[in-house]
Amino acid sequence: MKKKILICGGFQLPDRNASAVRALGNARLLQQLGYKVYVLGKLPNPELSSLTWQSGDLEPIECINIAQPTPNYSGPSYVASDAPIRAFVERVGRESIKAIMTYNYPARGTHKVNQLCRELGAASILDCTEWYGWEGTSMFRNLYRLLGVQIKMRFLTKQAGNVIVASYFLERFLPGQHVLKLPFVVDPAEQRWQLGAIPQNKYTTFTYSGSPGLGMHKDRLPSMLKAFGELYTKGHKFKLNIVGLTQQQYLAEVPNQQNLIERISTAVEFHGRVPHTESIALLKASDFAVFFRKPNRVANVGFSTKFVEAASLGIPIISNATSDIPDYLDDGVNGFLAPEFTDQAMYQALEKAMILTPNERKEMHERCRKLQPFCYEKWRDVTQQFMDNLVVRA
Numbered sequence: 001m002k003k004k005i006l007i008c009g010g011f012q013l014p015d016r017n018a019s020a021v022r023a024l025g026n027a028r029l030l031q032q033l034g035y036k037v038y039v040l041g042k043l044p045n046p047e048l049s050s051l052t053w054q055s056g057d058l059e060p061i062e063c064i065n066i067a068q069p070t071p072n073y074s075g076p077s078y079v080a081s082d083a084p085i086r087a088f089v090e091r092v093g094r095e096s097i098k099a100i101m102t103y104n105y106p107a108r109g110t111h112k113v114n115q116l117c118r119e120l121g122a123a124s125i126l127d128c129t130e131w132y133g134w135e136g137t138s139m140f141r142n143l144y145r146l147l148g149v150q151i152k153m154r155f156l157t158k159q160a161g162n163v164i165v166a167s168y169f170l171e172r173f174l175p176g177q178h179v180l181k182l183p184f185v186v187d188p189a190e191q192r193w194q195l196g197a198i199p200q201n202k203y204t205t206f207t208y209s210g211s212p213g214l215g216m217h218k219d220r221l222p223s224m225l226k227a228f229g230e231l232y233t234k235g236h237k238f239k240l241n242i243v244g245l246t247q248q249q250y251l252a253e254v255p256n257q258q259n260l261i262e263r264i265s266t267a268v269e270f271h272g273r274v275p276h277t278e279s280i281a282l283l284k285a286s287d288f289a290v291f292f293r294k295p296n297r298v299a300n301v302g303f304s305t306k307f308v309e310a311a312s313l314g315i316p317i318i319s320n321a322t323s324d325i326p327d328y329l330d331d332g333v334n335g336f337l338a339p340e341f342t343d344q345a346m347y348q349a350l351e352k353a354m355i356l357t358p359n360e361r362k363e364m365h366e367r368c369r370k371l372q373p374f375c376y377e378k379w380r381d382v383t384q385q386f387m388d389n390l391v392v393r394a
Contacts, residue, residue, distance in 0.1 A: 002095070002096055002097060002098040002122065003034070003035055003036050003096065003098055004035065004036045004037075004038070004092060004093070004096045004097050004098055005030055005035045005036070005037050005038070005097075005098050005099050005100070005101065006037075006038050006039075006040060006085065006088070006089070006097065006099075006100045006101065007023050007026060007027055007030075007037060007038070007039045007040065007101045007103065007127075008039075008040040008041070008066060008078065008085060008100065008101065008102050008103065008105065008113070009023060009040075009041055009066075009102065009103035009104060009105060009127075010041065010042060010066070010078075010104075010105075011023050011041040011042065011103065012041065012042050012044075013039065013041040013042060013043055013044075013051070013053070013063045014051065014053040014063055015053075015192070015276055016044070016276065018305035019041075019103065019104065020041060021186075021305065022103070022127075022129070022184060022305070023039050023041065023103055024039060024053060024061065024187075025184060025185040025186050025187060025374075025376060026101070026127070026164075026182070026185060027039050027061050028055070028058070028061070028185070028187040028376055029185050029376040029379060029380070029383055030383070030387075031058075031059065031061065032376065032377075032380065033380065033383065033384055033387060035098065035387075036096075037061060038061075038062050038063075038064055038088070038092070039053075039061060039062070039063050039064065040063075040064040040065075040066040040069060040078075040084070040085065040088065041063065041064075041065075041066055042065070042066060042067065043063065043065045046065065046067060046068065047068070048065055048068070049064070049065050049068050049069065049070065049071050050062055050063060050064050050065060051063050055187050055189050055190040055191070056187070056189025056190065056191075057189070058187070058189055064088060066078050066084055066085075067084065069084045069085070069087050069088040069091070070087050070088065070091055073087050075087065078105075078106075078109050079106045079108065079109050080106065080108040080109055080112070081108075081109065081112055082109070082112035082113050082115065082116045085100065085113055085116060086116060089116070089120065094120055097120050097122040098122060098123065098390075099117075099122055099123040099124070099125050099162075099387075099390060100113055100116070100117055100122060100123075100124055100125070101125040101126075101127055101164070102124070102125070102126055102127065103127040103129075104127065104128065104129060104130045105126070105152075106148060107147075107148035107149070107151045107152045107156060108148075110126065110152055110156045110160075111156060111159070114156065114159045114160050114393070117160075117392075117393065118393050118394065121392060122392065123161070123162055123390035123391060123392050124159075124160035124161065124162060124393070125160065125162040125163070125164060125390070126152070126156065126157055126160045126162070126163050126164070127163075127164040128152070128153065128157070128163060128164070128165055128166075128170060128301075129165070129166040129301065129302040129303065130149070130298075130301065130302055131149055131153065131170070131297055131298060131301040131302075132145045132146060132149050132298065133296065133297065133298040153173070157174060157177060158177065159393070160391075160393075161177070161178060161390075161391030161392075161393055162177075162178050162180075162386075162390055162391050163177055163178070163179045163180075164179070164180045164181075164182050164386075165179060165180070165181055165182070165301075166181070166182065166183045166184070166301070166302050166303035166323070166324075167181070167183065167300060167301060167302065167303055167323040167324045168181065168324055169297075169300040169301055169323065169324075170301045178386070178389060178390070178391050180382065180383060180386035181382075182379060182382075182383065183303040183308070183323075183324060183374070184303055184305065184308040184374050185374055185375070185376040185379050186308065186312045186374050186375065186376065187376055188312070188372070188375050192276070192277065192280050193312050193313065195284075195313065195314055195369060196284045196285075198314075198362055198365045198366070199284075199285050199286060199287055199361075199365070200358065200362075201239065201285075201286075201287055202237075203237040203238050203239050204237070204238045204239070204287050204288070204353055204354050204356070204361070205238070205239040205240075205241070205285065205286045205287045205288070206238065206239070206240045206241070206286060206287065206288045206289075206290045206318070206350075206353075207240075207241040207243065207282050207283050207286040207288070207289055207290070208221070208224070208240070208241070208242050208243065208244075208289075208290050208291055208306075209241075209243035209244055209279045209282070209283060209289075209306060209309075210243070210244050210291065210305075210306055211244050211245070212244070212245070219291050219292065219293055220292050220293065220294060220341075221242070221250070221254075222254050222257060223292060223343055223346060224290065224291075224292050224346060225257060225260060225261070225264075225268075226257075226260070226343060227343060227346040227347040227350055228240055228264060228267070228268070228350065229260045229263065229264050230347055231347065231350060231351060231354060232263070232264045232267055236351070236354045237267075237354075238267055238354055239267060239268075239269070240267060240268045240269070240290075241269055241271060241282050241286065242268065242269065242270045242271065243271045243272075243273075243274060243279050243282060244271075244272075244273060244279075245270065245272060245273070246270050246272040247261060247270040249272075250270065280309065280313070283309060283310060283313060283315055284313055284315070286315060287315075287316070287353070287361050287365075288315065288316050288317065288318050288335065288353050289306060289307075289309070289310035289315050289316070289317045289318070290317070290318040290319070290350070291304065291306050291318075291319055292319060292320050292338065292341065292346055293319075293320065293322045293341075294322075294341055295320070295321065295322045295341055299322040299323060300322055300323050301323070302323060303323050303324060303325075304319070304322075304323065304325070307319065307325060307328070307329075308374050311328065311334075311368065311371065311372070311373060311374060312372065312374055312375075314365055314366075314368040314369035315365070315368060316334055316335040316336075316353075316361075316364045316365065316368055317329055317334070317335035317336075318335055318336045318337075318338070318349050318350060318353055319335070319337065319338065320337065320338040320339075320340070320341050320345065320346070320349075321337060321338075321339065325337070328373050332352070333364075333367060334364065334367055334368045334371060335364070335368075336349040336350075336352045336353055337349070
């Protein structure tokens with residue numbers, strides 16, 4: 001019987017980036033549905049062929065080096081070839097492969113894996129959570145990425161026949177196809193998602209964590225910091241953690257905010273890039289997670305990992321309406337939702353958080369802890385239905 005599923009991508013296993021967290025969450029969900037799951041990505045030690053990932057008392061998941069899927073592999077990269085995947089398939093048995101899932105995969109590699117699945121009589125599943133926009137100044141890089149994602153979304157999704165998306169925006173773009181909307185799932189047995197004590201901070205504490213992108217195009221930190229600056233000027237007391245870049249890196253991108261950063265320096269701390277465990281620890285000690293994104297195709301296609309992490313840790317969230325966030329963020333209940341992407345709306349959402357009493361902040365944390373919208377158990381039924389009806393191209 002075909003019971004083995006491969007999840008493949010360029011993610012940094014086991015948990016060094018958001019993509020890896022999603023891949024392992026999906027693996028745990030599929031494992032609980034009775035499948036044997038292998039996750040093929042990039043390992044910390046490129047010379048390793050595999051490692052095992054354990055969470056709680058559940059069965060470990062085998063993580064495979066996509067650049068070295070077998071000890072003696074010396075073939076081409078997964079970016080443009082199915083050779084690494086094919087080598088691993090031969091190792092575990094061609095006849096046992098139920099499906100191969102590719103996560104935000106390069107277009108050429110996706111086409112090759114689609115062809116491999118036809119050869120194996122297996123289902124090809126495309127997990128698509130990104131639709132790139134123009135980023136930075138490299139014209140060749142941008143044109144190459146934009147062309148690749150257009151080909152994948154418009155043609156390779158149909159070639160595969162099965163697509164996982166993170167939001168209604170992309171689900172609507174793929175009418176008539178076999179689609180599962182799966183924003184994110186987490187395994188609550190993992191150590192990282194264990195709930196600590198509810199924070200009892202002297203001042204309202206906020207944490208932004210992530211990579212804002214070239215030119216701050218992804219997360220609009222300059223607008224957010226401008227709002228914090230105005231609140232600081234009006235006498236509000238707060239602490240803001242910025243995780244993912246240093247103050248020097250930020251000012252290199254936004255030099256015109258030098259005076260602002262100096263003025264609010266006692267309330268803002270830049271932590272730079274830190275291990276994921278440290279980032280999670282800072283989030284657990286915060287009253288709110290905070291980020292704002294411009295509502296565009298890039299933001300609406302995916303679903304914010306920042307949101308998922310905070311919600312899974314019971315931390316209230318302050319953000320604006322992008323992707324399916326309004327489905328999960330109830331203004332004043334489990335955080336604050338800025339109704340518009342404007343400086344004024346950001347300011348008002350942050351101010352609402354700052355004027356809460358310590359007891360009101362505690363009550364909001366308690367409500368958040370009960371919700372747990374991304375626990376994989378809540379997504380079992382829709383995922384089982386999707387898997388039961390996989391399209392296999394002949």
